[in-house]
Amino acid sequence: MSIIGQRDEEEFGPRFAGIATFALLPMAADVEKVDIAVVGVPFDSGTSFRPGARFGPAHIREQSRQLHPYHQYLDAFPFKELQVADAGDIPVEPYNIVRAVEKIETAAKALTSSGTRIAAMGGDHTIALPLLRAAHAAHGPVAVIHFDAHLDTWDVLYGESIWHGSPFRRAAEEGLMDLNRCQHVGIRGGIYDPVELVEDGQAGFEIIHAQEFQNRSIEDLVSQIQRRVGTGPVYISVDIDVLDPAHAPGTGTPEVAGISTREFFSVLRGLRGLNIVGCDVVEVAPAYDHAGITGLAAAHTLWELITLMGLSR
Numbered sequence: 141m142s143i144i145g146q147r148d149e150e151e152f153g154p155r156f157a158g159i160a161t162f163a164l165l166p167m168a169a170d171v172e173k174v175d176i177a178v179v180g181v182p183f184d185s186g187t188s189f190r191p192g193a194r195f196g197p198a199h200i201r202e203q204s205r206q207l208h209p210y211h212q213y214l215d216a217f218p219f220k221e222l223q224v225a226d227a228g229d230i231p232v233e234p235y236n237i238v239r240a241v242e243k244i245e246t247a248a249k250a251l252t253s254s255g256t257r258i259a260a261m262g263g264d265h266t267i268a269l270p271l272l273r274a275a276h277a278a279h280g281p282v283a284v285i286h287f288d289a290h291l292d293t294w295d296v297l298y299g300e301s302i303w304h305g306s307p308f309r310r311a312a313e314e315g316l317m318d319l320n321r322c323q324h325v326g327i328r329g330g331i332y333d334p335v336e337l338v339e340d341g342q343a344g345f346e347i348i349h350a351q352e353f354q355n356r357s358i359e360d361l362v363s364q365i366q367r368r369v370g371t372g373p374v375y376i377s378v379d380i381d382v383l384d385p386a387h388a389p390g391t392g393t394p395e396v397a398g399i400s401t402r403e404f405f406s407v408l409r410g411l412r413g414l415n416i417v418g419c420d421v422v423e424v425a426p427a428y429d430h431a432g433i434t435g436l437a438a439a440h441t442l443w444e445l446i447t448l449m450g451l452s453r
């Protein structure tokens with residue numbers, strides 16, 4: 141099977157020209173088989189504060205034009221060794237969260253039914269729940285590495301159990317995650333009461349706080365994550381607000397004193413060898429972005445994750 145990579149800029153025009161697929165890759169319908177499907181999930185009705193992540197996928201695609209074929213730190217060609225393709229956007233709906241989540245789950249299960257792995261672009265963090273249902277259907281209970289300023293293991297808000305602050309609590313209740321192997325990274329904001337930290341532990345998570353980046357080495361943090369998640373299937377979920385608002389202002393619930401893109405990517409690059417079965421990057425809200433920096437951070441995050449997925453076969 142021949143693998144089709146990025147659009148050739150000398151043949152088809154420069155990177156800034158034409159319609160943007162993710163990283164100028166082919167559409168999924170135009171290739172024989174897809175190893176990794178980049179798929180947009182333009183849903184943000186679970187948002188509790190600033191809305192707008194429904195426009196995330198289009199923005200990330202625009203900001204992904206500058207992604208190049210070779211990863212110099214991981215010595216890999218992520219688009220040459222596996223067929224990566226843009227599967228477009230899942231047709232969600234904006235008014236009913238339960239119905240939208242069902243549609244995302246159905247579409248994700250259809251995509252993954254023949255071994256394709258998903259790299260999703262949100263959307264708000266609600267979408268991690270149906271994506272984890274699909275990952276669980278294909279692989280059983282998965283470890284979750286969750287990069288976020290917030291715990292996202294809260295319970296009910298305004299009578300709704302499914303919203304962007306609850307996906308990992310619901311996932312724990314549904315048995316989708318291996319509760320001995322889940323790890324938060326970058327936590328700092330939005331706690332109502334310390335009991336939430338206790339409940340978070342019951343939902344399966346160990347916490348690396350953003351503050352720990354001040355005094356611990358990247359190597360030390362990476363080895364804690366590696367020890368925690370082990371060799372079984374891993375799902376990586378990235379809320380772009382894990383980054384400091386200086387690095388990612390275009391998001392719904394920004395929190396100060398976050399990590400930098402350099403710190404974040406240094407941790408990610410240490411995760412080579414993990415068995416990554418799926419991933420998402422969520423909460424990119426372009427209306428609050430400046431000069432595309434949040435979209436750029438999200439596009440490069442997906443590129444890092446896709447490279448890791450290629451190295452984890």
Ligand SMILES: [Mn+2]
Nearest residue numbers: 265288292379
């Ligand atoms: Mn989140």
